[in-house]
Amino acid sequence: MFLIRTLHKWFGLILGLQFVLWSISGAMMALLDHHKVSGEPSVREPAAAIAPAEPLTLARLSQAVGAPIQGLKLRPLGDGYVYEAMTPAGVKLVDATSGQTIAVDEAKAAALAIAAFSGSEKVASVRKVETGDVETRSLPLPLWRVEFADKEQTTLLLSTTTGEVLERRNNTWRLWDIFWMIHIMDYTKRESFNHPLIITVASGVAWLALSGVILLFRSFRRQDFAYVLDPIERLQDERKTRKVANQP
Amino acid sequence: MRLPxxxxxxxxxxxxxxxxxxxxxxxxxxxxxxxxxxxxxxxxLVRAAEPAPIALGGLVEPGSLIPGGTRSVKLETQLGQPVYIVDAIPGRMLFDARSGELLSPIGEDAARDRALSYYAGVGGIEKIELLDAAPSEIKNRPVPIWRVEFAGLWRPTLYISPLTGELVAKRHDLWRTFDFVWMFHIMDYEERTDMNNTLLRVATWMSVATSLTGGWLLLYSFRRRRRARKAGA
Structure with missing residues (x-):
């Protein structure tokens, strides 16, 4: 027991701070509303659209794409419908009625973001992200980053090839992300929780917790629970004496 | 009471x-x-789909399958054949892209063939069944759904949509264990999804207090020993 107490003390000295940080960051993540963090409410459910009765024929689509097609989608984009063709050279968007190639440029990205955004605030900035940061995580680059002028500084990240909204960020997420970084101990990319540092520290802190539980058995004396145990024992004693008294 | x-x-x-x-x-x-x-x-558990060119010549026009009721169409290859996955007003459907024949809902043999084509592990199929209620490991997924369990390590299981033939989810015992310990981690013992439950909120702040008082106790735990040693010398 003395050894366990010594170990608990030294593990506490070395790893206790991380236990405090895990508790605080965990407590803060539990406090921050996960729906707000995910940015779910800031994106509108797309209106149910119906594809044009006679979209571009496959023969004309083939011509417009001009490359071998490995997969195809006919889907809504903005107000119209597009063919999204997967080719060895990447994704190509073709207007499903006119057959014109569509580029997701700055104006298009802004328009798509506005259509997707559930708020009424204006766009604050549109920027092409070429190098990744904590906001873009491991999303394919480049990306369109459209920030809105709402209080939460809601930001939508759109694919430059498909025009899809790939990710949503806001100030609640940005705050949450700091605690997430502390929690997973990935201080640069905030992405991986499977690295040697956290596995090592988690092993040590697991022992800190377990040794603490073992110590609980030694730390409490009967006296600590006297206010509960005394009345119970008194009742038992009374019952015993009554039994003895009742015996013939 | 003294501080220590x-x-x-x-x-x-x-x-x-x-x-x-x-x-x-x-x-x-x-x-x-x-x-x-x-x-x-x-x-x-699954093979990475290798992109191969699809010959568009001779394929049914994607807009002609559900005229006037198509939301979206996807052309892809399943079991080496081009297929259309159509999201339409009546629901999602799978078509043979060459003949335009409706393939969905796919039967047991078609589900078995697809599962084998997706699966990257060794060992055959142990059990295949069509579920009408989603088990908790794939909650929120539409049913009915084909559940295909393989004979490999950790009970690998693939879930395949009868409507589209697509792989919907992959599970094995390491995932199931993760989900189980995650339940203890976020203290949501019912749904295992709510990270903002009151129990967790109270417990985490109590943990802050426990660890901080532990740090406070450290201040006295080491000083006392040094003094004792000095006294001993």
């Missing part, structure tokens, strides 16, 4: 309440960090 005694008493009583949960938190955390998340997701 107060520190010991608060730490002891807080630990009595939080100790077991602290073990749950750290042990579940250790599992989640030690087993790589890609392994948990079962990425190794």
């Amino acid at each position: 005694a107060l520190a010991r008493k608060t730490h002891k009583w807080l630990a009595l309440i939080m100790g077991v949960q602290a073990v749950f938190w750290t042990v579940s955390g250790l599992y989640m960090t030690a087993v790589h998340i890609d392994t948990i997701h079962g990425d190794h």
Whole structure:
């Protein structure tokens, strides 16, 4: 027991701070509303659209794409419908009625973001992200980053090839992300929780917790629970004496 | 009460309440960090689809399958054949892209063939069944759904949509264990999804208090020993 107490003390000295940080960051993540963090409410459910009765024929689509097609989608984009063709050279968007190639440029990205955004605030900035940061995580680059002028500084990240909204960020997420970084101990990319540092520290802190539980058995004396145990024992004693008294 | 005694008493009583949960938190955390998340997701269970060109000549026009009621269409290859996955007003459907024949809902043999084509592991199919209620490991997924369990390590299981023939989810015992320890980590013992539940909110702040009083107690724990040693010398 003395050894366990010594170990608990030294593990506490070395790893206790991380236990405090895990508790605080965990407590803060539990406090921050996960729906707000995910940015779910800031994106509108797309209106149910119906594809044009006679979209571009496959023969004309083939011509417009001009490359071998490995997969195809006919889907809504903005107000119209597009063919999204997967080719060895990447994704190509073709207007499903006119057959014109569509580029997701700055104006298009802004328009798509506005259509997707559930708020009424204006766009604050549109920027092409070429190098990744904590906001873009491991999303394919480049990306369109459209920030809105709402209080939460809601930001939508759109694919430059498909025009899809790939990710949503806001100030609640940005705050949450700091605690997430502390929690997973990935201080640069905030992405991986499977690295040697956290596995090592988690092993040590697991022992800190377990040794603490073992110590609980030694730390409490009967006296600590006297206010509960005394009345119970008194009742038992009374019952015993009554039994003895009742015996013939 | 003297401060060291107060520190010991608060730490002891807080630990009595939080100790077991602290073990749950750290042990579940250790599992989640030690087993790589890609392994948990079962990425190794399925073959990466190799993109191959699809000959568009001779294919049915995608807009002609459900005229006037199509939301979206996807052309892809399943079992080496081009197929259309149509999201239409009546629901989602699977068509042979060459003949335009409706393939969905796919039967047991078609589900078995697809499962084998997606599966990257060794070993055959142990059990295949059509589920009308989603088990908790794929909750929120539409039913009915084909559940295909393989004979490999950790009961690898693929879920295949009868409407589209697509792989919907992959599960194995490492995932199931992760989900189980995650339940203890976020203390949502019913849905295993609510990270903002009151129990967790209260427990995490109590854990802050437990660890901080532990730090407070450290101040006295080391000084006392040094003094004792000095006295001994």
